[in-house]
Amino acid sequence: xxxxxxxxxxxxxxxxxxxxxxxxxxxxxxxxxxxxxxxxxxxxxxxxxxxxxxxxxxxxxxxxxxxxxxxxxxxxxxxxxxxxxxxxxxxxxxxxxxxxxxxxxxxxxxxxxxxxxxxxxxxxxxxxxxxxxxxxxxxxxxxxxxxxxxxxxxxxxxxxxxxxxxxxxxxxxxxxxxxxxxxxxxxxxxxxxxxxxxxxxxxxxxxxxxxxxxxxxxxxxxxxxxxxxxxxxxxxxxxxxxxxxxxxxxxxxxxxxxxxxxxxxxxxxxxxxxxxxxxxxxxxxxxxxxxxxxxxxxxxxxxxxxxxxxxxxxxxxxxxxxxxxxxxxxxxxxxxx
Ligand SMILES: [Zn+2]
Numbered sequence: 293x294x295x296x297x298x299x300x301x302x303x304x305x306x307x308x309x310x311x312x313x314x315x316x317x318x319x320x321x322x323x324x325x326x327x328x329x330x331x332x333x334x335x336x337x338x339x340x341x342x343x344x345x346x347x348x349x350x351x352x353x354x355x356x357x358x359x360x361x362x363x364x365x366x367x368x369x370x371x372x373x374x375x376x377x378x379x380x381x382x383x384x385x386x387x388x389x390x391x392x393x394x395x396x397x398x399x400x401x402x403x404x405x406x407x408x409x410x411x412x413x414x415x416x417x418x419x420x421x422x423x424x425x426x427x428x429x430x431x432x433x434x435x436x437x438x439x440x441x442x443x444x445x446x447x448x449x450x451x452x453x454x455x456x457x458x459x460x461x462x463x464x465x466x467x468x469x470x471x472x473x474x475x476x477x478x479x480x481x482x483x484x485x486x487x488x489x490x491x492x493x494x495x496x497x498x499x500x501x502x503x504x505x506x507x508x509x510x511x512x513x514x515x516x517x518x519x520x521x522x523x524x525x526x527x528x529x530x531x532x533x534x535x536x537x538x539x540x541x542x543x544x545x546x547x548x549x550x551x552x553x554x555x556x557x558x559x560x561x562x563x564x565x566x567x568x569x570x571x572x573x574x575x576x577x578x579x580x581x582x583x584x585x586x587x588x589x590x591x592x593x594x595x596x597x598x599x600x601x602x603x604x605x606x607x608x609x610x611x612x613x614x615x616x617x618x619x620x621x622x623x624x625x626x627x628x629x
Contacts, residue, residue, distance in 0.1 A: 293614070294573065294596065295359065295618040296357070297574045298552055301391060304333075305333045305340075307331050307333050308387065315372070327379075331383055331387075346399075346577065347398060353594055353596055358399055359399075360391060360400065361388060361433050362384035362404040364433060364470050367384075367472035369407045374408040382419065385427070389428075397629075401430065402429060402432060402433060403432045405419060407434075407435050408438055417456060420459060428628070430624035431468065433467065434448075434467035436493055441474035441479045449496050449501075458506075465624060466510035466512060467512070489518070494517060494518065510545070510548065511547055512549070513550075515553070516551060516562050521562045521566055548621050550576075551613070552576045554581055556598050560598075563602055568613060571612075572621060573595070573599065573613050577591075579593060596614075
C-alpha cells in the first residue's frame with residue numbers, strides 16, 4: 293500500500309472560496325455581527341472536484357490513499373479574529389470529513405486548526421477533539437506562525453504550545469508543521485514562507501528539550517524538511533557546539549520529513565541523509581507546483597517516480613517510506629485502511 297501523507301483539498305468547489313470572500317468582506321463592516329453561516333456544496337460537486345484531479349492522479353501514479361487536509365495556504369490564520377478563524381476552520385474541516393466519507397478508500401482526514409495571532413493554542417483543543425473523536429480525523433496541521441509571516445508567536449518549543457501538545461499526546465495524533473499564506477511580501481508563500489518555516493521549526497527543536505518533556509509527540513516537517521537535509525552538516529555542527537543531542541537521536545521518535553521535493557537530485561539527497569525511519573512518502577498533489585518538468589517530461593510533484601529509481605534503498609526501506617512510517621506516525625490510520 294502506498295500512503296501519500298501530504299495532500300490538500302486545493303480543488304474544492306468555488307462556493308468554499310465565495311464563503312471566505314464574504315467572511316473577509318464582512319470584517320470591514322463593523323456593524324455586522326459575524327455569524328458562522330452556511331456553505332451549500334453538493335456531494336456531486338465534491339465528486340466532480342476530485343475525479344479529474346486527486347483521484348485521477350492517484351490512479352495514474354499508483355498511489356492508494358492520501359492523508360488529506362484543507363488547503364493550507366487558505367487557512368490564513370492572520371485574517372480577522374478568533375471567531376473568524378473558528379468559523380472558517382469548522383467549515384473547511386467539515387468539507388474534508390465529507391470527502392473522506394465519499395471516498396473512504398482514497399482519503400483519510402487531517403484537520404486545520406482555528407489558530408489566531410495572540411490567541412493561546414489551547415483554544416484549538418476543542419476543534420482537534422471534535423475532528424478526532426467525532427469525525428475520525430487522524431492528525432492536524434499546526435501553524436507555527438499564525439501571524440502569516442511576521443513570526444509573532446513564541447517558538448514551537450515554548451510552554452505557550454504545551455497545553456495543545458498534551459492533547460495531541462492524549463489523542464495519539466501527530467501534527468504536520470505547516471504555515472499558511474504570507475501577508476509579508478518579502479516571503480512568497482510556497483516558495484519562501486513554507487520552506488523557511490520548515491527549516492525554522494527544525495532549528496527550534498534542536499535548541500530545546502521539547503521531546504524530553506513529550507517523548508511521544510510527533511511532528512512531520514513537510515517539503516522535504518525545508519533546507520535541513522541539504523544543510524545537515526550545519527545542523528549537526530550547531531547541535532554539537534551547543535552541547536545538544538545528536539540529530540539522529542533527537543528526531544528518532546519525534547520528527548519526520550515528507551518527500552515533497554520536486555526533482556531527483558533533491559530527493560536522492562533526502563533519502564541518503566535522513567534515516568529511512570524518519571521519511572514518509574508525500575507529494576502534496578494537487579499543490580504548489582503543478583507543471584511538467586521539461587528535463588524529465590514528468591510532473592514535478594510525481595515524487596513516487598523519484599523514489600522508485602533509488603537503488604540504494606532496499607524493498608524494506610521503501611515499504612517504510614511508502615507505508616510503514618505513516619502507520620507509525622499516524623497510528624489512527626490503521627483503523628481506517
Ligand atoms: Zn502542504
